[in-house]
Amino acid sequence: MEQLRLEPVSRVNGEVNIPGSKSISNRALLLATLASGETTLVNLLDSDDIRHMLSALKSLGVSFTLSDDKTLCTLTGLGGPIHASKAFELFLGNAGTAMRPLCAALTLGTGEFTLTGEPRMEERPIGDLVDALRQLGADIRYLKNDGFPPLTINATGLAGGVVEIDGSLSSQFLTALLMVAPLAKGAVTIAVKGELVSKPYIDITLDLMAKFGVKVVNDKYQRFEIAAGQGYVSPGKVLVEGDASSASYFLAAGAIGGGEVKVTGVGRLAVQGDVKFADALAAMGADIEWGDDYIIARGSKLHGIDMDMNHIPDAAMTIATAALFAEGPTRMSNIYNWRIKETDRLAAMATELRKVGAEVEEGHDYIQITPPAKPVHAEIDTYNDHRMAMCFSLLAFADCGVTINDPGCTSKTFPDYFKRFANLASAD
Ligand SMILES: O=C(O)C1=C[C@@H](OP(=O)(O)O)[C@@H](O)[C@H](O)C1
Ligand SMILES: C=C(OP(=O)(O)O)C(=O)O
Numbered sequence: 001m002e003q004l005r006l007e008p009v010s011r012v013n014g015e016v017n018i019p020g021s022k023s024i025s026n027r028a029l030l031l032a033t034l035a036s037g038e039t040t041l042v043n044l045l046d047s048d049d050i051r052h053m054l055s056a057l058k059s060l061g062v063s064f065t066l067s068d069d070k071t072l073c074t075l076t077g078l079g080g081p082i083h084a085s086k087a088f089e090l091f092l093g094n095a096g097t098a099m100r101p102l103c104a105a106l107t108l109g110t111g112e113f114t115l116t117g118e119p120r121m122e123e124r125p126i127g128d129l130v131d132a133l134r135q136l137g138a139d140i141r142y143l144k145n146d147g148f149p150p151l152t153i154n155a156t157g158l159a160g161g162v163v164e165i166d167g168s169l170s171s172q173f174l175t176a177l178l179m180v181a182p183l184a185k186g187a188v189t190i191a192v193k194g195e196l197v198s199k200p201y202i203d204i205t206l207d208l209m210a211k212f213g214v215k216v217v218n219d220k221y222q223r224f225e226i227a228a229g230q231g232y233v234s235p236g237k238v239l240v241e242g243d244a245s246s247a248s249y250f251l252a253a254g255a256i257g258g259g260e261v262k263v264t265g266v267g268r269l270a271v272q273g274d275v276k277f278a279d280a281l282a283a284m285g286a287d288i289e290w291g292d293d294y295i296i297a298r299g300s301k302l303h304g305i306d307m308d309m310n311h312i313p314d315a316a317m318t319i320a321t322a323a324l325f326a327e328g329p330t331r332m333s334n335i336y337n338w339r340i341k342e343t344d345r346l347a348a349m350a351t352e353l354r355k356v357g358a359e360v361e362e363g364h365d366y367i368q369i370t371p372p373a374k375p376v377h378a379e380i381d382t383y384n385d386h387r388m389a390m391c392f393s394l395l396a397f398a399d400c401g402v403t404i405n406d407p408g409c410t411s412k413t414f415p416d417y418f419k420r421f422a423n424l425a426s427a428d
Contacts, residue, residue, distance in 0.1 A: 003379065004407040004418060006396040009425040011299075013259035016250045016420055018242030018266055020045035020071065022413045023204050026053045026097040027179070028238045029075065030105055031212045033062050034183060036079035037234030043265070044240055046070040048412045049095035056090040056102060077234055081157070081183055084111030092149075094118045094342060094384075094412065096172050099149060100129055104176035106153050107138040108183045114143070116150040120384065123148065124340055129173035132165040133158070136184060160186020160228055168194030169337060175205040181226040182214045190224040197337050198313050200273020207271045211235045242266035244274035246414050247295065248315040249390045251278055252322045253424065254297030255286035256397045261424065267293040277315035280307060284319075284326055304328035304371075309335050314387060320349050320369060321391040324358060324398070329370040336365035342412070343383035352380050352388065356395060356402075379403040386412040393421050 020043040030053070032039035044050065046069065054073075057064070060082050064075035082105070092098040094117055103126060106113045127147030130140045139154040158180065167174050174192060181188040196202070199221060206216055213233040217225040242265025254261030266275060268290045278295050282288045283305050287298040302325055309316035309332045316332055323330035338345035350362035357372030377400035382388040389410050395402030410417040 001406055002408055004404045006393060006402050006404065008399050008401045009257065009396045011259045012253050012257035012261055012424050014424045015262040015264060016424060017264045018247045019414065020240035021243040021272055022047065022049050023097060023201060023272065024208065024240045025050050026095070026101065027175075027205060027208045028240065029053050029057065029073070030101050030179065031208055031232055032075045032077055032234060032238070033057055033082070034080065034105065035077040035212050035232035035234045037077050037236070039075050039077060039234040040237045041073040041075070042237060042239045043242075044071050044073050045243065045413070047415055048093055049097060052091070052093040052095045053098040053102075056092060056098065059088060059090060060084065077232070080231065081109030082106060082111070083109040084113070087112040087114070089114040089116060092117045092121065094121050096124065096170070100126060100170070100172040100176040101179055103129060103140070103151065103153065104133060104180040107133050107140070107155050107158055108180055109155050109157065111155050112152065113155065114150060114152045120342060121149050125169055126151070128166040128169060129176055132163050132173065132177050135163045136161060136188070158184040160184045160188050162189045162191065164191045164193050166194045167192045167196035169197065169340060171196060171198035171201045174202060178202070178205050178216065178224060178226070179209065182209070182230040182232065184228070187228040188226045190226070192222050196221055197310055200276070200311050203273065204271050211238060241270050241272060243413065244270055244272035244277065245314040248274065248277045248318040249393065249417070249421070250424065251281060251295060251297040252318050252394055253397070253421075255281050255284070255299055255302060256322060256325045256394060258299035260296060260298045262294055262296045264294045267291045267295050269293060274312050274315040276312050277318065280305065280309070280312065280319055281322065283307065284322065302326035304330040306331040308333050313337060317345065317349065317387045317391045318394070320353065320367065321394045323369040324353070324356065324371045324375055324395070326371060329368055331366060331368040333366040335367070342385035342387070345385065345387070348383045348385065348388055352378070352392060355380065356398075374399065376400055377402065379405055382406050382409050384409050386410045386414065390414065390417055393418070396425065
């Protein structure tokens with residue numbers, strides 16, 4: 001197994017232009033496919049999750065060109081659903097933003113599609129989405145365990161009507177349903193059951209649907225109405241914002257490292273809810289400055305916080321390691337869904353934080369972290385979870401440095417993360 005030792009860094013100063021948002025990239029690729037007209041995606045993310053979406057679309061016959069650095073993509077839309085005359089098997093890795101939306105989108109046309117993924121994908125639920133699609137007439141069969149991929153879709157189109165969906169495990173189910181609703185045969189009304197988690201991701205979905213010309217009536221995120229006969233129409237060009245979750249590591253580095261770090265490509269005007277990470281960091285005492293498309297974090301004395309982090313589930317992991325540099329305990333609550341992501345993130349986080357000397361209380365849906373007087377050096381296991389690798393890089397700001405096992409797992413969303421981190425650390 002590859003290991004990366006990060007030597008202690010005392011201070012950072014610099015600027016990082018953040019690569020494109022995973023959430024926007026995969027949504028935009030799918031909507032561009034279903035839309036009429038040609039779409040140019042600017043600042044597309046080049047990472048495993050996007051490669052899985054692109055290779056699925058390519059297998060299905062969607063035509064697109066990519067620039068050499070793969071951040072500029074021009075895609076010719078189908079002007080409607082995908083119709084296939086032979087059976088397809090599509091491997092989607094561990095990309096939730098490919099698996100869930102494609103599962104829904106492939107029910108719209110005709111054909112037989114089998115969706116598979118990495119072993120961890122077979123443990124990540126999809127049942128609430130499949131249940132909702134079945135209410136609209138979809139024929140979906142599980143190949144191994146009920147409620148989990150792999151699965152086979154026998155597509156004949158979706159009827160309209162009222163559909164209930166459970167939003168308490170993942171917002172990606174509602175996102176997937178919203179994106180296909182305009183192409184159902186009749187009007188669709190979506191009623192959300194349970195507490196909707198990760199709610200700000202729905203705003204990204206609605207924003208992109210609007211950019212592609214579809215109107216959705218949103219009644220307090222509990223009921224959505226999508227009129228029939230609305231096709232997606234390409235807006236021509238979609239500019240992908242920098243990824244707000246990816247920005248969190250550098251902002252935390254600025255806040256902990258005692259210098260000043262500016263992230264560009266994402267700021268006050270961002271549609272991504274994870275920019276609120278900067279507010280959580282500010283609540284810990286960091287000095288944050290917002291621009292329309294940049295955020296600056298300056299070092300200051302940090303203190304622990306007690307916060308519901310359901311609205312920033314991905315960037316919240318960065319707060320867990322930033323908490324090691326704060327005075328007093330940090331409690332992060334309402335994050336049960338950490339357990340069903342790339343790994344059981346509550347368990348993984350507790351185990352690895354204890355290795356560096358923190359006192360950790362792990363509950364069903366919360367974690368409380370009391371920092372050690374001085375963190376100790378540890379080899380951090382990353383559980384094939386890009387965010388475990390990236391957030392533990394912050395331990396480079398402790399006198400002991402840190403060793404990251406399997407650093408290559410950042411390729412899911414940020415292939416050159418450690419190169420960027422090293423550039424920043426050496427820029428002072
Ligand atoms: O819709 C999206 O793009 C995402 C939604 C969130 O998932 P859940 O809704 O499952 O919490 C987030 O964790 C994931 O990285 C991306
Ligand atoms: C949960 C994540 O990914 P996915 O899109 O696979 O759900 C993540 O990126 O932290």
